[in-house]
Amino acid sequence: MDVRSRNEEVSPQLLDLIPKAKKEWRMNEEGRTQNNKNTKKDKSCCEERKLELRLGPPGGEDWFLPHNHNTKNSDESVLYLGYFPSQQTEKISTSPWACSSSSKASSFLQFPSCSPQSMPEKKAFSSSSSANPAVSSNISQKRTAPGPVVGWPPIRSFRKNLASNGISKTAHETQQQQNDVADKVAGKKPVVDNVGKGLFVKINMDGVPIGRKVDLNAYDSYEKLSSAVDELFRCLLAAQRDSSAGGIKNKEEDEEKAITGLLDGSGEYTLVYEDNEGDRMLVGDVPWHMFVSTVKRLRVLKSSELSAFTLGNKQHKKAT
Amino acid sequence: MPRIAYAFPDEVLEHVFSFIHSDQDRNAISLVCKSWYEIERWCRRSIFVGNCYAVSPVMVVKRFPKLRSISLKGKPHFADFNLVPEDWGGYACPWIEAMASAYPWLEEIRLKRMVLTDESLELISKSFKNFQVLVLSSCEGFSTDGLAAIAANCRNLRELDLRESEVEDLSGHWLSQFPDSFTSLVSLNISCLGSEVSTCALERLLAGCPNLQSLRLNRAVPLEKLVNLLGRSPNLVELGTGAYTSEMQPDVFSDLSRAFVGCKQLKSLSGFWDAMPYYLPAVYPISSRLTSLNLSYATTESPYLVKLVSECRNLQRLWVMDYIEDSGLEALAVSCKDLRELRVFPSDPFGLEPNVALTERGLVSVSEGCPELQSVLYFCRQMSNAALVTIARNRPNMTRFRLCIIEPRKPDYLTLQPLDAGFGAIVEHCKNLRRLSLSGLLTDRVFEYIGSYGKKLEMLSVAFAGDSDLGLHYVLSGCDNLRKLEVRDCPFGDKALLANAAKLETMRSLWMSSCNVSFGACKLLGQKMPRLNVEVIIDERGPPDSMPESCLVEKLYIYRTVAGPRMDMPGFVWRYTGP
Numbered sequence: 001m002d003v004r005s006r007n008e009e010v011s012p013q014l015l016d017l018i019p020k021a022k023k024e025w026r027m028n029e030e031g032r033t034q035n036n037k038n039t040k041k042d043k044s045c046c047e048e049r050k051l052e053l054r055l056g057p058p059g060g061e062d063w064f065l066p067h068n069h070n071t072k073n074s075d076e077s078v079l080y081l082g083y084f085p086s087q088q089t090e091k092i093s094t095s096p097w098a099c100s101s102s103s104k105a106s107s108f109l110q111f112p113s114c115s116p117q118s119m120p121e122k123k124a125f126s127s128s129s130s131a132n133p134a135v136s137s138n139i140s141q142k143r144t145a146p147g148p149v150v151g152w153p154p155i156r157s158f159r160k161n162l163a164s165n166g167i168s169k170t171a172h173e174t175q176q177q178q179n180d181v182a183d184k185v186a187g188k189k190p191v192v193d194n195v196g197k198g199l200f201v202k203i204n205m206d207g208v209p210i211g212r213k214v215d216l217n218a219y220d221s222y223e224k225l226s227s228a229v230d231e232l233f234r235c236l237l238a239a240q241r242d243s244s245a246g247g248i249k250n251k252e253e254d255e256e257k258a259i260t261g262l263l264d265g266s267g268e269y270t271l272v273y274e275d276n277e278g279d280r281m282l283v284g285d286v287p288w289h290m291f292v293s294t295v296k297r298l299r300v301l302k303s304s305e306l307s308a309f310t311l312g313n314k315q316h317k318k319a320t
Numbered sequence: 321m322p323r324i325a326y327a328f329p330d331e332v333l334e335h336v337f338s339f340i341h342s343d344q345d346r347n348a349i350s351l352v353c354k355s356w357y358e359i360e361r362w363c364r365r366s367i368f369v370g371n372c373y374a375v376s377p378v379m380v381v382k383r384f385p386k387l388r389s390i391s392l393k394g395k396p397h398f399a400d401f402n403l404v405p406e407d408w409g410g411y412a413c414p415w416i417e418a419m420a421s422a423y424p425w426l427e428e429i430r431l432k433r434m435v436l437t438d439e440s441l442e443l444i445s446k447s448f449k450n451f452q453v454l455v456l457s458s459c460e461g462f463s464t465d466g467l468a469a470i471a472a473n474c475r476n477l478r479e480l481d482l483r484e485s486e487v488e489d490l491s492g493h494w495l496s497q498f499p500d501s502f503t504s505l506v507s508l509n510i511s512c513l514g515s516e517v518s519t520c521a522l523e524r525l526l527a528g529c530p531n532l533q534s535l536r537l538n539r540a541v542p543l544e545k546l547v548n549l550l551g552r553s554p555n556l557v558e559l560g561t562g563a564y565t566s567e568m569q570p571d572v573f574s575d576l577s578r579a580f581v582g583c584k585q586l587k588s589l590s591g592f593w594d595a596m597p598y599y600l601p602a603v604y605p606i607s608s609r610l611t612s613l614n615l616s617y618a619t620t621e622s623p624y625l626v627k628l629v630s631e632c633r634n635l636q637r638l639w640v641m642d643y644i645e646d647s648g649l650e651a652l653a654v655s656c657k658d659l660r661e662l663r664v665f666p667s668d669p670f671g672l673e674p675n676v677a678l679t680e681r682g683l684v685s686v687s688e689g690c691p692e693l694q695s696v697l698y699f700c701r702q703m704s705n706a707a708l709v710t711i712a713r714n715r716p717n718m719t720r721f722r723l724c725i726i727e728p729r730k731p732d733y734l735t736l737q738p739l740d741a742g743f744g745a746i747v748e749h750c751k752n753l754r755r756l757s758l759s760g761l762l763t764d765r766v767f768e769y770i771g772s773y774g775k776k777l778e779m780l781s782v783a784f785a786g787d788s789d790l791g792l793h794y795v796l797s798g799c800d801n802l803r804k805l806e807v808r809d810c811p812f813g814d815k816a817l818l819a820n821a822a823k824l825e826t827m828r829s830l831w832m833s834s835c836n837v838s839f840g841a842c843k844l845l846g847q848k849m850p851r852l853n854v855e856v857i858i859d860e861r862g863p864p865d866s867m868p869e870s871c872l873v874e875k876l877y878i879y880r881t882v883a884g885p886r887m888d889m890p891g892f893v894w895r896y897t898g899p
Contacts, residue, residue: 149728150401150402150403151398151401151402151403151808152401152728152783153666153669153699153724153726154400154401154724154757154781154783155401155665155666155669155699156400156401156484157402158484158512159616159665159669160669162617162619162667215670218670
């Protein structure tokens with residue numbers, strides 16, 4: 001595989017650019033497109049910063065792609081993302097399905113500002129933290145018990161809990177194994193999968209419309225569960241706060257408030273669960289292994305909404 | 321030249337066209353001229369709709385009045401991994417209803433990743449007098465009641481295949497709904513069902529259907545019953561066992577072995593749930609006949625596994641769990657010279673440390689020893705550029721290569737470098753590569769290679785890879801035959817997407833989740849590209865209209881369509897509508 005000599009230069013530079021790029025990738029206050037601070041090849045058409053798009057044929061001749069390196073030896077490997085000089089005519093492509101390499105480069109609108117990037121300055125995006133608030137950031141860094149990354153590794157649900165669970169199975173258990181899906185029609189599918197290595201239970205949080213699932217077998221104590229719940233929902237809560245405040249979402253500078261005091265009633269939220277008899281209980285009262293064997297689903301409630309009714313059930317249970 | 325075309329009466333042209341079966345060729349014929357379009361549409365018997373929202377049932381019925389067979393696909397592929405919320409769509413009902421009135425002679429319906437109700441199943445069973453084939457692959461929304469309707473009413477049913485669907489399993493009694501006079505069954509796949517089916521009903525069914533060639537049972541069918549069933553279907557070519565476990569009884573063993581031998585056409589085995597090592601050797605007598613073996617449900621760590629696989633000298637397809645380990649794959653490479661497809665699934669996908677001795681070495685061995693190997697799906701925990709380069713050089717005939725290194729962003733374990741060079745070698749050497757899935761630590765470089773060399777690539781799956789928009793741009797601008805692109809957790813954003821907007825109309829679909837595409841870009845795309853549906857799956861933050869344009873969308877699904885915006889979008893799917 002040919003390795004361009006340029007690459008050796010690029011890689012270390014790329015790493016150097018990460019902290020810089022992170023700052024540059026901030027959204028500016030007018031809510032426009034992410035800036036590409038490119039000083040080297042700045043053609044100063046950056047006055048127009050609106051988002052625009054290009055409808056030219058894919059792979060048309062106007063593209064100077066760095067992979068033409070074997071013919072060019074320019075050390076300015078320039079990528080034009082649709083920058084056109086202003087005198088070009090604007091024609092709208094008429095054959096929508098045609099993947100033609102027609103030389104009539106029909107350009108609809110000029111692509112913005114973000115003038116040609118040169119390779120050394122391309123943004124090395126630190127993807128682990130910024131792309132997705134809902135994905136636990138554990139996965140990329142640590143080797144401790146990771147939070148669940150939805151859909152990874154990419155295996156079908158019915159393969160997840162295949163680890164043998166003994167020879168005789170009831171039909172119900174078998175069905176649970178075969179119908180394991182993260183979000184199912186309520187009331188029709190089981191919410192707990194109790195076989196093999198994963199013990200996934202649904203968890204919903206007040207104010208967060210879309211529920212999640214946690215694997216209780218990944219934890220061995222209430223503390224670990226509590227911190228996992230904190231991590232799972234912290235970003236989502238912050239996102240909700242941002243949206244309700246109408247503020248600009250800025251992931252890197254977001255201060256996410258930790259969700260604490262889930263187990264002792266001291267925090268804004270409290271963790272409760274439904275057991276196999278349908279009763280709602282506070283999490284933390286029974287030994288961990290007993291909890292794991294009876295829990296059916298989890299909820300994170302606002303502490304202020306814990307009613308006497310909820311606690312009454314628990315007390316009743318304690319008495320019996 | 322036009323004169324020559326007019327010289328043929330329509331009937332002659334129609335007769336000529338009847339020899340053309342491939343969808344692409346048929347589509348090409350219809351583009352030649354108006355009269356060919358007309359003739360062709362009246363004699364098209366079978367269509368495949370890769371995205372059920374790309375066209376409407378009304379349009380299909382209008383254009384092709386005489387269809388006998390239809391295949392539809394619904395949800396995006398990533399729905400298999402729970403990335404698409406419930407109730408997203410993919411409803412088969414409007415299609416079934418349209419076809420029920422338009423095609424009384426419809427014979428075959430094949431659905432994948434669609435939602436189907438019992439009512440639709442009943443409608444199918446009553447609307448099509450000569451209904452023969454129902455294949456429901458990864459579908460959901462129906463119960464065994466719907467299946468009962470099919471069994472009861474489809475007198476000419478040949479094929480009922482529920483592969484990997486989620487069926488609300490009310491009971492096994494539906495199988496008894498096949499009438500005594502029913503004889504036409506050729507293929508039955510109920511492997512996804514949870515509850516027990518009546519063995520009597522099964523035996524009666526098999527006794528009545530002498531042409532049965534493919535039978536895939538579900539896990540609830542015990543091993544002892546399998547023997548009886550095999551005895552009644554001596555013409556089986558494909559068998560899926562139930563639970564492959566029992567008390568260790570020499571009688572059962574020898575009966576089983578004899579039953580296997582008695583099915584002289586048997587070439588394909590699957591099932592093997594809870595496979596007990598004790599019973600694996602029952603397969604040995606027929607191992608040299610086997611061309612396909614699916615042991616991916618067999619959670620068996622056993623040397624019998626390796627021995628079995630080595631005995632199958634004519635094996636073309638092997639699906640297995642990583643219990644086979646590198647040593648087993650080496651044995652496979654020595655024995656199975658006709659191997660074409662290998663899939664290795666992880667036994668402990670969520671564990672952090674390896675639980676089996678399966679590494680890149682196993683795959684390298686197979687690539688060296690099996691000259692016909694074309695299709696690979698491989699889950700492992702470590703990979704190196706050197707191994708990938710070796711595989712690429714060994715197997716330039718590779719057409720499908722899907723590698724999943726379980727830990728995201730894991731580098732080459734020998735050099736700690738990204739795996740760009742390795743995957744680059746794959747696309748460079750495997751010139752007919754049609755499908756590729758990437759994993760491990762990857763920079764924009766790998767996408768540059770893919771854009772340069774992946775000229776035949778049709779489907780690409782990317783996760784946790786790349787550094788910037790350049791990556792996406794390389795792929796969209798370089799892969800001429802790209803039809804499906806699915807991306808998750810990559811720093812790809814507006815620039816590359818907007819710059820390649822035209823490309824999106826040449827593809828079936830694009831999925832991007834946890835990337836860096838902004839709401840503003842989605843709005844712009846939706847605004848400017850009327851032949852694309854740009855659908856944003858909303859997350860907790862609320863609908864995009866309420867967000868600043870610079871906010872990033874969590875999940876985005878873009879597909880080309882001539883049917884306009886879909887009418888059945890749930891509340892959490894947003895599409896640009898305004899001016």
